[in-house]
Amino acid sequence: MDESRLQAEWQVWLAENLALGVPEEDVLQVLAGAGVEPGLARRELESMGAHPAFQACQRLARHYGGLEALLDLYSDLRRGDGGWTLERRKDLSAEEFFVRYYFGHRPVVLQGMMEDWPARTQWTLKSLGERFGQVVIEVMTGRDANPDHASQYERHRTQMTFAEYVRRVEAGGETNDHYMVPRNDNWRREGLQALTADVRAPRGIIDPALNPDMLTLLLGPAGTVTPLHHDNLNVLLCQVMGRKHVKLVPSFERHRVYPRKGTFSHVDAARPDLERHALYSEATVLETVLEPGEMVFIPVGWWHWVRAMEVSASVTFHQFQVPGGNTHLSPPP
Secondary structure (H helix, E strand, O other), rough: OOOOOOOOHHHHHHHHHOOOOOOHHHHHHHHOOOOHHHHHHHHHHHHHHHHHHHHHHHHHHHHHHHHHHHHHHHHHHHHOOOOOOOOOEEEOHHHHHHHHHHHOOOOOEEEEEOOOOOOOHOOHHHHHHHHOOOEEEEEEEOOOOOOOOOOOHHHHEEEEEHHHHHHHHHHHHHOOOEEEOOHHHHHHHHHOOOOOOOOOOOOOEOOOOOHHHHHEEEEOOOEEEEEEEOOOOOOOEEEEEEEEEEEOOOHHHHHHHEEOOOOEOOOOOOOOOOOOOOHHHHHHOOOEEEEEEEEEEEEOOOEEEEEEEEEHHHHHHHHOOOOOOEOOOOOOO
């Protein structure tokens, strides 16, 4: 490490953590663990504290600190009403779903709502390959080599036939290297539109019109990972084939997941670095294994991380039957 000046990445880290109120001695300890000479670390800390831009940053941090204190209070209140438990419900009425979960802004695993889906018995890699083998699809490839693949998705778009994709999934074993994600828009492709006949909108919850713009298809091998992020609308993730490991963090704990690039998190939810992301240790992490035939409701703004445990196929719905229209999060420009 350059002994004359702290690297830019660490300068940003230092400013952020000092503004967040992390004690100076804790900051110095982390820098020492990263190989920064103690004298240099002290000089950087003093220099940063005297900089006008950092002082403005501190004032903004105090303002947002007040908002975060209110969110922390809300988190504590939700703990008292069961908000720290990911409920699993069977035979849930549409009325209770909307009152307790949609408008209550809490996730839930729904069971027994996919029994009438043809997809549950008809979708296998082999059958899909036979039905749609010649259809040209788009897949995100080369993901393992780029840890920032989720936000740099344009670099990973690859076209191939469905038959070729099935061969890759069957032969590739556990990998994150080729995944059919919602951004691929394969559901809207003419050759795959017949798949909509294999799914059913949960009665009274999802618009039965099944607008193609409000449906997505996810398909991939074991080992595919969706990094910690949030969506700007409510999502109902329905597991058709295989199992998925799901982690959820409340929207109101945004300050504990170190947001970046709008909807993504700096935290690797599989292996969080609690030295660099100490506040994540205070986050409420709700966790489950989503079995075939189960759905999980992910409220708008809730952070989620998903990993396929086996070859997996999922469908997501976004068009809820809500009077006045669906709830969306409008992020700042």
